[in-house]
Amino acid sequence: MADLLGTFEQIVLLAVLGLEQDAYGRAVLREVQGNSPKARTVSAGAVYATLDRLEAKRLLSSRLERGTPERGGLPRRFYRLTAAGASALTEARLTMEKAWQGKRWPLEVMA
Amino acid sequence: MSTNHRIHPPAWMEHLLRMVLPAHNRETIAGDLREEFHDRAASQSARRAQLWYLRQVVSLAPRGLGLALGNGSALPLLCAFTGLCGLWLGAMDLRLHHPASQIAIAASILSQALITLAALRLRYPWLRYLALAGCAGMFYLSARALIGVLRGYNFEGYILLIALLLAVQSVLTICTMPWLQRPVQNDTVS
Numbered sequence: 015m016a017d018l019l020g021t022f023e024q025i026v027l028l029a030v031l032g033l034e035q036d037a038y039g040r041a042v043l044r045e046v047q048g049n050s051p052k053a054r055t056v057s058a059g060a061v062y063a064t065l066d067r068l069e070a071k072r073l074l075s076s077r078l079e080r081g082t083p084e085r086g087g088l089p090r091r092f093y094r095l096t097a098a099g100a101s102a103l104t105e106a107r108l109t110m111e112k113a114w115q116g117k118r119w120p121l122e123v124m125a
Numbered sequence: 126m127s128t129n130h131r132i133h134p135p136a137w138m139e140h141l142l143r144m145v146l147p148a149h150n151r152e153t154i155a156g157d158l159r160e161e162f163h164d165r166a167a168s169q170s171a172r173r174a175q176l177w178y179l180r181q182v183v184s185l186a187p188r189g190l191g192l193a194l195g196n197g198s199a200l201p202l203l204c205a206f207t208g209l210c211g212l213w214l215g216a217m218d219l220r221l222h223h224p225a226s227q228i229a230i231a232a233s234i235l236s237q238a239l240i241t242l243a244a245l246r247l248r249y250p251w252l253r254y255l256a257l258a259g260c261a262g263m264f265y266l267s268a269r270a271l272i273g274v275l276r277g278y279n280f281e282g283y284i285l286l287i288a289l290l291l292a293v294q295s296v297l298t299i300c301t302m303p304w305l306q307r308p309v310q311n312d313t314v315s
Contacts, residue, residue, distance in 0.1 A: 040157035059184030088156025
């Protein structure tokens with residue numbers, strides 16, 4: 015079994031999945047900031063490092079496209095979930111669902 | 126076309142950003158941040174957008190520097206040198222009929238240097254873990270040797286030099302190796 019995805023990796027993969035054809039770096043960053051409970055503290059460095067890592071693990075693939083005038087013509091890197099990425103996400107979800115089975119919600123912690 | 130398209134971050138900030146970005150993502154990340162800066166400057170203020178931009182540069186710096194160190198000549202050069210040191214130590218140990226344990230140390234110095242060089246080049250995860258484990262072992266060995274030198278019961282100049290080199294190489298490898306995960310690929314703009 016491959017390593018289970020970390021929470022932040024899952025958030026980034028889900029952002030890419032949700033953005034479909036528009037999943038380029040800045041859009042992913044915005045999406046992740048929007049979905050994160052600590053939105054203001056999610057830095058570009060963390061998101062780009064995770065995107066790179068996921069691509070290196072072949073869970074994401076990317077392609078370059080020409081940039082718009084707002085970005086001075088600089089290219090955009092668009093990301094897409096690979097089949098391996100989809101199965102890693104599914105595995106992470108199933109694992110968590112199994113782990114949560116039978117647990118009371120909301121959590122009650124003894125003082 | 127609107128003049129709004131010309132709202133860009135200050136040139137020195139962009140220059141700083143490009144300095145800390147890895148080559149394969151230099152243009153794309155700079156473009157993303159420029160685009161976000163453009164929106165923030167228009168909706169908030171140029172000053173706030175500049176502060177935001179600078180924060181992103183700082184957040185990208187550690188990884189960029191780590192990649193630069195790993196991809197640059199410093200680490201491979203150090204590995205090559207420690208590998209040569211291991212080879213030389215092994216040859217001397219054999220020639221002077223030293224105990225097998227000393228020959229094993231020389232062999233392990235040479236092996237970890239070769240494994241680290243291979244991990245820098247090939248980027249296989251298992252090779253990276255092997256290199257990291259090897260470097261942790263080398264750090265332990267070099268620390269022991271340095272302590273021996275400091276206590277004065279084993280003072281030899283070449284041991285001090287090799288132990289120092291090994292310690293620096295181990296720390297550098299352990300700090301930079303986790304960032305070196307991206308496989309080499311050719312990008313084309315469509």
